[in-house]
Amino acid sequence: MNTRVTMAEVAAAAGVSTMSVSYTYNQPSRVSSATRDRVHAAATQLGYTGPNRAARSLRNGKHNSIGVVLGENLTYAFEDPQARRFLTGIADACLEANTALVMLPNLHSDNDNARIRDAQVDGYVLWTTEIDDPLLDVLVGTGRPTCIQGGPHHPGVEWIGIDDRAAADAVATAAMTEHARPAVVALRPDSRRESTTLHGAEPSDISMPVTRARLEGYRDACVRLGLDWAAVPTLFTTHNARAEGDRAARLLLQDDVVDTLLVMSDELALGVLDAAAATGVDIPTQLAITGWDDSTVAASAGLTTVAQSLFDQGRSAARWVLGLSAAIDSAAWSIEERVSTGRRNGPQTETNMV
Incomplete structure (x- = not known):
């Protein structure tokens, strides 16, 4: 774990904003002399020698x-x-x-x-x-x-990241309260761009950790609800796109034996909605659909989905790498449970998890 003094700690000691500390070291003309003096005094007291990315000379091997x-x-x-x-x-x-x-x-x-x-x-x-x-x-x-x-x-x-396995379990459980014939539309299992359908897919065979964990969670929910996982089809997609979700849904729904689609992204789930509308499948009566990420479009479509802030995750990861934070912030998730018709929003509840 990175233990160097951070900009945020200097800012707190000096009683100024983190941006003021950044300007003091990189654009000193943008802050007053009094602010610069306070920042330098706090930095000296804490043993802070400057931003990690500001030591950018060839001698120190930094590139900013x-x-x-x-x-x-x-x-x-x-x-x-x-x-x-x-x-x-x-x-x-x-x-x-x-x-x-x-x-x-x-x-x-x-x-x-x-x-x-x-x-x-x-x-x-x-x-x-x-x-x-x-x-x-x-x-x-x-x-x-x-x-x-x-x-x-x-x-x-x-x-x-979040606990993908627990989130998948929760969203699958929410979807199967009134439906009991699920199928999974999964993100690709590895670096290859091949689509395949497996029954009773084994998560340990999957090399992509996010896909593996979400598949484990879906399986957990099915087993707990007394469903035969060996009979559950999983279609692995070639890429994360709405058109790919449409294609996957048409393949999985063609035999009329599926009433729940557990989908590993909102983009794919929106494609499932497209396929349902085109083939006359009524949602939610005939088919329950779940997504992942709680995008704006998914909310408008009324999708039940897993909400997580990838913006916050990206910002926290970058701040740690840049030395602006001494620790990674925990990532939270929740289930946004809605009644989807593909055309309007329905009731919504929220379960918060970390």
């Missing part, structure tokens, strides 16, 4: 930038609503620290590890990756602070 590693094409960062939320949180922390943000896609090609390792950055924030991704050991070897969202847990790498 943070690397964001995505296991996706760069376009994903702009197209996926949840990735945008996460990146906006990182950008907010970079703004606070007057630090650049460098996008580093990790598509598991031969030269990705070396390119990311040699990037001119002071630390890394990673979007979730595979459990056995060799990049994790590479980043630990750089000695630079590294934080990953969603996992996997890895020695030397800080982690931020």
Whole structure:
């Protein structure tokens, strides 16, 4: 755990804002001489030598930038609503620290590890990756602070995220109060872009930790409710997109044996709503649907979903990497339970969890 004195601690001791401390070291003309004196006095008392990212000379090996590693094409960062939320949180922390943000896609090609390792950055924030991704050991070897969202847990790498397994259990339980023939629309299980459908999918076979944990939670709920997990189909999607959710739903609903779709993202769930509307499936009478992330569009559609703030997670991860915070803030989740018709909002309840 990082124990160096932070900007926030200096700001508290000086009785000023964190931004005033940042300006004192990087744009001193933007604060009064009295404020600068108070900040420098507090810094001396606490043994603070300046912002981590401000020691940017070649002699000290600092670059005043943070690397964001995505296991996706760069376009994903702009197209996926949840990735945008996460990146906006990182950008907010970079703004606070007057630090650049460098996008580093990790598509598991031969030269990705070396390119990311040699990037001119002071630390890394990673979007979730595979459990056995060799990049994790590479980043630990750089000695630079590294934080990953969603996992996997890895020695030397800080982690931020929610309890995906417990959240999946809770949202599946909420969906199956009046329905008992579930299927799962899952995020891809590994770095390959292949779609497949399995009955009784084994979570331990999944290398993506978020997909694994959510599948475990869905299974927990089914088993507790007396359902045969071996009979539950799981369709693994190729990517997280509304059109992919539409395709998955049409495949799973074609035999009319499913009355609940447990879906691992709001984007996919919105595609399920599209398929239901196009095929005349009545929601919620004939089909219950759950999503994940509580996007604005999902709320408008009335989806029951798992709410988490990826903005807060991105900001907290980046602040830790930048030395603005000595610890990772805990990430909370809740179940937003609604009655969805795909056209209007319904009643809503909330269960808060950490």
